[in-house]
Amino acid sequence: MDEDEVGTVDVPEATVARLPQYLRALAELAEAGLRTVSSEALAEAVGVGSAKLRKDLSHLGSYGTRGVGYDVNGLHRQIADRLGQTTPWNVVIVGIGNLGHALAGYGGFATRGFRVVGLFDDGPHVVGELVNGLRVRPLADLGTVVRPGEPTIGVLAVPAEHAQGVCDRLVAAGVTSVLNFAPTVLRVPADVDVRKVDLASELQILAFHAQRRAVRAALRTPLPNPSVPVSDRVGEVV
Numbered sequence: 001m002d003e004d005e006v007g008t009v010d011v012p013e014a015t016v017a018r019l020p021q022y023l024r025a026l027a028e029l030a031e032a033g034l035r036t037v038s039s040e041a042l043a044e045a046v047g048v049g050s051a052k053l054r055k056d057l058s059h060l061g062s063y064g065t066r067g068v069g070y071d072v073n074g075l076h077r078q079i080a081d082r083l084g085q086t087t088p089w090n091v092v093i094v095g096i097g098n099l100g101h102a103l104a105g106y107g108g109f110a111t112r113g114f115r116v117v118g119l120f121d122d123g124p125h126v127v128g129e130l131v132n133g134l135r136v137r138p139l140a141d142l143g144t145v146v147r148p149g150e151p152t153i154g155v156l157a158v159p160a161e162h163a164q165g166v167c168d169r170l171v172a173a174g175v176t177s178v179l180n181f182a183p184t185v186l187r188v189p190a191d192v193d194v195r196k197v198d199l200a201s202e203l204q205i206l207a208f209h210a211q212r213r214a215v216r217a218a219l220r221t222p223l224p225n226p227s228v229p230v231s232d233r234v235g236e237v238v
């Protein structure tokens with residue numbers, strides 16, 4: 001197994017993608033007063049198979065106790081730690097248009113350990129506006145909020161044609177993690193992480209699955225009886 005920079009065993013990307021779901025489920029179990037949980041119950045709460053859950057947690061060095069399960073608070077702490085959520089992360093949002101306004105007003109970041117510390121836009125109609133307690137600043141002020149060495153996540157909510165330029169300025173200011181909502185591929189240095197949120201692609205994937213389900217259902221439908229005239233076949237698609 002690979003060792004990452006902090007000397008801990010590397011965790012597969014697919015497992016990392018499920019960790020936030022485990023974290024949320026554990027938080028709910030803790031709130032409900034549960035102290036231990038079986039792998040089956042936790043797997044069911046998240047909607048994955050229990051073998052996959054056990055394998056995922058083994059990557060964190062967590063194997064639970066036979067007959068008892070996992071310690072809810074302990075596992076929550078461990079996952080939060082691996083996700084870097086034990087200390088709050090700073091977040092700046094660039095592009096305070098339709099999407100940027102919605103993101104800036106979203107209360108869920110704070111409860112997951114993310115602190116929105118700056119809102120930026122270059123539109124004169126937006127700069128100076130107060131959104132959820134923060135004044136929108138021009139991009140030129142980026143350096144007053146983002147400091148090299150202080151982990152900050154940059155959220156890009158600008159039109160696609162401006163995304164690369166804004167991304168370059170975020171990176172130059174010291175941002176090493178970018179969440180990109182613009183439908184474009186960004187070029188970044190090797191030490192910068194980019195995650196893309198492409199809502200249209202997600203809809204296309206859903207449409208693909210819905211279409212496949214419809215085709216399968218049609219194939220399962222018995223063929224019409226050819227001896228009955230078409231006009232008499234009530235409700236049949238012809």
Ligand SMILES: NC(=O)c1ccc[n+]([C@@H]2O[C@H](COP(=O)([O-])OP(=O)(O)OC[C@H]3O[C@@H](n4cnc5c(N)ncnc54)[C@H](O)[C@@H]3O)[C@@H](O)[C@H]2O)c1
Nearest residue numbers: 095096097098099100121122123157158159160162181182
């Ligand atoms: N609105 C949505 O539901 C939605 C959903 C998915 C993805 N997106 C994507 O998110 C991005 C933003 O969408 P939107 O609907 O909020 O657009 P918008 O036009 O409402 O807002 C874009 C904002 O970016 C600012 N901006 C433009 N260039 C800039 C620059 N160089 N520096 C700083 N600010 C700049 C503009 O002044 C504006 O306020 C787009 O790339 C869009 O494709 C939007």
